[in-house]
Structure formats: structure tokens, C-alpha cells
Amino acid sequence: MRRPEVRRLHAALAAMVTGAALVVALPLTQASAATGGVTGYATLNGGTTGGAGGQTVRASTGTAIHAALCGRASSSTPITIQVEGTITLGNTTKVSGSSCNTAADKIEIKEVSNVTIVGVGGGAVFDQIGIHLRSASNIIIQNVTVQNVKKSNGPTSNGGDAIGMESDVHNVWIDHNSLLASGGEDQGYDSLVDMKANTNYVTVSYNTFRNSGRGGLIGSSDSDLGNGPVTFHHNLYENIDSRTPLLRGATAHIYNNYYLHLNESGINPRAGGKARVDNNYFANSKDVLGTFYTDLMGSWQVNGNIFDNVTWSSPGTENHPAGPNPTSTTSISIPYSYQLDAASCVPSVVAGTAGANKGLRVSDGNCTPQTPSPTPTGGPTPTSGPGSPTPTSGPGSPTPTPTQGQPGGTNLSLGAGADGSSKASGTSYGNVVDGNMTTYWSPSGSTGTISVKWGSATTVSKINIREASGAVGNIRSWRVVNNDTGAVLASGGTAGVISFASTSLKKINFEITGASGAPRVAEFETYAS
Structure with a gap:
């Protein structure tokens, strides 16, 4: 049986002024950078290029995003959708077409491929509306803020997930986004990023995850074991209760992330899940790594991490913390090249790069943030018309x-x-x-x-x-x-x-x-x- 997860976010939110503040949209970042720079597992299985080579359109409402998907020649015609402004349930409607399958209560990326959604200009904020990927491939979501998506206790969207992926999704890059909630499950929120039902070859990089009961999971149950592999790097997890992430049967490479105020548990491989945990920085947190709330064990390989003021609970039947002196219980080979920052500089590097509206800055592998040069977006130009992006x-x-x-x-x-x-x-x-x-x-x-x-x-x-x-x-x-x-x-x-x-x-x-x-x-x- 799974032990109930305790929720302390109401107290933590009151105490953490910086974490509680909503993300303010700052000036423009280059949209075209979405076509280059992906690292990790999303580079395999054919790679992840999103809408590169296709048309580029601008959208300021959820309806316009759906219209852009539906206006393509086919469901696989490449497209980059530049988003500026605030997307809400009120400006998102279902749009029909042969190249799309949309809905009114979420941004629906369903039964499509070769799509980039990127925030530009003054910023893109998805307010109380989630982004849903289903039966989709080669998708990039970059430089947007998704906040306060609920599954109950108010306007609801996307099952309460900020970004959710399920049902045969592969090759996805979630990059430079700010994802946040204002509480846990008892306040109506679910996860910030979930991957279920055959979601494979995903990279989650340079994002901020804040003020949520659940960071995210890979595998919705102990029988949903066909997901992964996934790479998580240079992300900030701040004031999260658990699931950073929870891995059921999946393999994850987790490196150069900054974990601050994990209230109950952190990286949780279980039911055969495996985590390679390299050069991360964990601070002011509890039980940051181990198998928790089950006796179905996972395993981990640890290298070069810093554990700063981390506390560990005692082992039990359904509680298997990796600490207080974490050692490897498996060996995981990584099939791609990558650059590791030293764990000691991870807090500063992540602070300068992670999240939306940071100029798409990345680390050079030597603890120094860099701004990538923009690459022009190619492809034909769409013809404007009534209702066209x-x-x-x-x-x-x-x-x-x-x-x-x-x-x-x-x-x-x-x-x-x-x-x-x-x-x-x-x-x-x-x-x-x-x-x-x-x-x-x-x-x-x-x-x-x-x-x-x-x-x-x-x-x-x-x-x-x-x-x-x-x-x-x-x-x-x-x-x-x-x-x-x-x-x-x-x-x-x-x-x-x-x-x-x-x-x-x-x-x-x-x-x-x-x-x-x-x-x-x-x-x-x-x-x-």
C-alpha cells in the first residue's frame, strides 16, 4: 500500500517569498533556437527538431494555437507556433480540421507531429490551462510559463498537469519553461510534468518547477512500465513535496539539477525504475533519493552529487532512502555525449539559465552560462486570412x-x-x-x-x-x-x-x-x- 504523502506547501509558501511570486514575463528570447541545442535522450530515436523547416506563425490565444495546428496541410507538416500573451481557458476553444484533434479545456497536441511551441516577445503565460500531448511525436515546448493548472477546486484543465504526455508519445523536448502551482493535491493541483502510457525519448532541460505537491512521474502505475528513457538536466526544483521525478520501470539520466526544499521525498525510482544521478546539488531537503511508499524497489547510480543540509528518514518496509551516505546500487550506461558542470556551481548556473524568459541561456559545461546564437526559422510563409495565425x-x-x-x-x-x-x-x-x-x-x-x-x-x-x-x-x-x-x-x-x-x-x-x-x-x- 502506498503511504499518504504529507502536504506542507501552505506553510512553505507563506515562508518563501521568492518561490510564491508568480513568474513575471520578461523581454523576448529567440524562438528559432528551438531548432538546435537539444541534448540527452531526445537526440536519439531519430532526434527531436520540432517544427524546424516549416512555417512559423504567431498566436496570442489558445484558439489561435489550435487554429495553427489545424491549418496545416497534414498532421505532420512542420510548424513553429510563437506564442505571446496570456493563454487561458476563456480564449481557448476547440478547432476542427483534418490535421488536428483539439479540445476546449486544454492546449491539445494530439495525433500530430513536428511541432514547436515557443514563447516570444513579452512572454507566454498559460494561466490555469495545461498542455496535453497524446499520440504525438517530435514536439518542442520552450520558453513558456504554465501556472496553477487544477484538476479540482476551481477551473480545471489537463487533469491538473501543467504538461502531460500519454499514449504513444515520443521524442519530446521540454526546455526553458517555468512550471508552477500554488499547492498540492488537496488544493486541487496534480503534477507539473507527467509521462504515461508509452512516452519515450524525452529531454527535460533548463526548467523551473516550483510550489507543487508533485514534480512529476514517469509511469502512472506499477503496471505502466513502458516509458522512458528520459533526461533531466539543469532544472530547478524548489518547494516540491515529492516526485522529482517518480520513476516506475523507466530509466532516467538526472544531472546538474538544483533541488531546494524538497519537503517529503525527491528522486524515487521504484518498480524496476533506474536513475543515474550525476553532479546534482541537493539543499535543505528530505529523502532526496530512494524508493519510497512501496516495497517494489528501484535502483540508482550516484556520482559527484552534493548533499547540503539533507535529512534522511529511517528505513522501513515501504521506505528505502539512499542516504545518509548514498552509494550506487546499479550501473547505467549513457548512450549520448553530454557536458557536466561541477556540482558546486550548479546553484549559480541553474539560477542564470533555467526557466522562461532567460534568453534561452545554457551552460557551456564549465559553469558559465552562454546565450546561443539564433538560427533563422526556415520554411514557407502561410497566407493570412480570417482567423488565420x-x-x-x-x-x-x-x-x-x-x-x-x-x-x-x-x-x-x-x-x-x-x-x-x-x-x-x-x-x-x-x-x-x-x-x-x-x-x-x-x-x-x-x-x-x-x-x-x-x-x-x-x-x-x-x-x-x-x-x-x-x-x-x-x-x-x-x-x-x-x-x-x-x-x-x-x-x-x-x-x-x-x-x-x-x-x-x-x-x-x-x-x-x-x-x-x-x-x-x-x-x-x-x-x-
Whole structure:
């Protein structure tokens, strides 16, 4: 019999101000990075590329996400869906079509393949609505926040799971997301990530899991043993009661994760489940590894972990903690290459990389966060129509190489308005349109958006991003976006003069997606030709 899991989250939530705060959507990260950088088991079995090579569309409602899936030529036509804004049950409806199978009470990724869902712009928040994968393959979910999904005691969605996978799902990458609840099962919540009924070859990387009774499981019962393998790396688990994860019969490679305030138990291989646990950091937690709540044993291999203020319960019939001096009980061979950070730097590396709106930063394996260079999203551009998602790339839009020097013609930014996503203390949006190179705008973090806007449509085909003295070269990756439609006009690396197809618009955004130092834009010049 399974021992009841004690819930202490109400007390922990009250005590942990940082954990209780809802995730604030920060400025843009590059959507196209979803097509590269996957590691772990999701690289096997044919690999995981999501919607790479297909069209890219923008969605700001759950209905628009469903419409994008249903508007494809087939259920396997690659697609990248860039999401900005708050997705709720109220703006999510069922959409029908031959290439989809959607529902009104969840974001349904069902009986489809080759899909990327990625948060862009000001951020993507799935508020009280979960993401459900069923009979799906080659799926990427990246840079989104999913919060407060319930199965009871209020609006319900997806069985109470933030992200749930079941029934013949394979090759999935869950990356750079913020997943959180506000309590345990008795408050109506279930898991943050669940994998059931033949879910295979999954990587879960650079996510934050907070304030939940259950982190997640692999295998819904002791007879559901056909799941895995799964890789978990560089994730933060904070204020979680148990299941970080629970493994029934599955094999998991678990490395470079930061576990903070696990209240009852942590990594729980059982019923033949196996966990290779490398270079993780466990702090202020209880029973972080072992077989718990059953006499059906699992096993583990441990290497290089740090156990900081971890307490261990006494062994019993249904309680088999690995500590207080964890040693390996099995040996697990890992069939892919990977880079291990030292366990001692895991808290700082995870703090700088994990979660949504962190610039998709990753570790270089030497305890140093890095911002990946963006890769343009390829594929044809969809045609807009009533109810169609907004395309994000125009016909023939190239990826330009910025050039230096001053363009000819009239700088259309002089006399125009300006705004943006955030501004550092002492800087102003208007500084980028004042013609003065000694004043500048800087975002409050290392990434952000600065915009130029006009009262009527203005034709622009070239911009010049002029960095302030002392900050030249700090901008390392960017996108130029037509704010009116969401279309990506250009993307690249270092700033300078950027040309693109002539476009009529009222507002143009320069989105900094990566920087080597504090970005400082002195002037955002715009030109008709």
C-alpha cells in the first residue's frame, strides 16, 4: 500500500517569498533556437527538431494555437507556433480540421507531429490551462510559463498537469519553461510534468518547477512500465513535496539539477525504475533519493552529487532512502555525449539559465552560462486570412549581415515616438530617437525590446542600431519585428545597419535576444531605402 504523502506547501509558501511570486514575463528570447541545442535522450530515436523547416506563425490565444495546428496541410507538416500573451481557458476553444484533434479545456497536441511551441516577445503565460500531448511525436515546448493548472477546486484543465504526455508519445523536448502551482493535491493541483502510457525519448532541460505537491512521474502505475528513457538536466526544483521525478520501470539520466526544499521525498525510482544521478546539488531537503511508499524497489547510480543540509528518514518496509551516505546500487550506461558542470556551481548556473524568459541561456559545461546564437526559422510563409495565425516571416526575407557606417537618406526616427519592454535606471526610450549619441536606452536585464513608432503607416527597409560608447559589440543576437503583424523582418548577431524587404508599418521592434554585456542603444535609426 502506498503511504499518504504529507502536504506542507501552505506553510512553505507563506515562508518563501521568492518561490510564491508568480513568474513575471520578461523581454523576448529567440524562438528559432528551438531548432538546435537539444541534448540527452531526445537526440536519439531519430532526434527531436520540432517544427524546424516549416512555417512559423504567431498566436496570442489558445484558439489561435489550435487554429495553427489545424491549418496545416497534414498532421505532420512542420510548424513553429510563437506564442505571446496570456493563454487561458476563456480564449481557448476547440478547432476542427483534418490535421488536428483539439479540445476546449486544454492546449491539445494530439495525433500530430513536428511541432514547436515557443514563447516570444513579452512572454507566454498559460494561466490555469495545461498542455496535453497524446499520440504525438517530435514536439518542442520552450520558453513558456504554465501556472496553477487544477484538476479540482476551481477551473480545471489537463487533469491538473501543467504538461502531460500519454499514449504513444515520443521524442519530446521540454526546455526553458517555468512550471508552477500554488499547492498540492488537496488544493486541487496534480503534477507539473507527467509521462504515461508509452512516452519515450524525452529531454527535460533548463526548467523551473516550483510550489507543487508533485514534480512529476514517469509511469502512472506499477503496471505502466513502458516509458522512458528520459533526461533531466539543469532544472530547478524548489518547494516540491515529492516526485522529482517518480520513476516506475523507466530509466532516467538526472544531472546538474538544483533541488531546494524538497519537503517529503525527491528522486524515487521504484518498480524496476533506474536513475543515474550525476553532479546534482541537493539543499535543505528530505529523502532526496530512494524508493519510497512501496516495497517494489528501484535502483540508482550516484556520482559527484552534493548533499547540503539533507535529512534522511529511517528505513522501513515501504521506505528505502539512499542516504545518509548514498552509494550506487546499479550501473547505467549513457548512450549520448553530454557536458557536466561541477556540482558546486550548479546553484549559480541553474539560477542564470533555467526557466522562461532567460534568453534561452545554457551552460557551456564549465559553469558559465552562454546565450546561443539564433538560427533563422526556415520554411514557407502561410497566407493570412480570417482567423488565420499571423505569419512571422515575409516572402523571401533574408537573414542580413549588418554593416557599419551611416546610411543615406532621412532618418525617419527623428520626431517619431519610442517605447520598449523595460528600461534600466537612468535611461529612457526616447533617447534612441533624439539624434544624440551621448544618451542611450538600456534594458533592465541583458535582453529587451526597443521600438520606434509613428502615428501613420511608414515605409521602412533599413535600420541602423548604433550602440553607445563603451558598449559597442555587446549586442550579440537580435530580431527585427513588424509590431503591427508580428512578422520577423530580420535576425542576426552583431548590431549595425540592417536591411530587409521594404515594409509599411506603424511600429517596428528591435528585440535583443542575447548580449555579452549590458546593451546600450544610443540611436535606433530608420530609413525608407
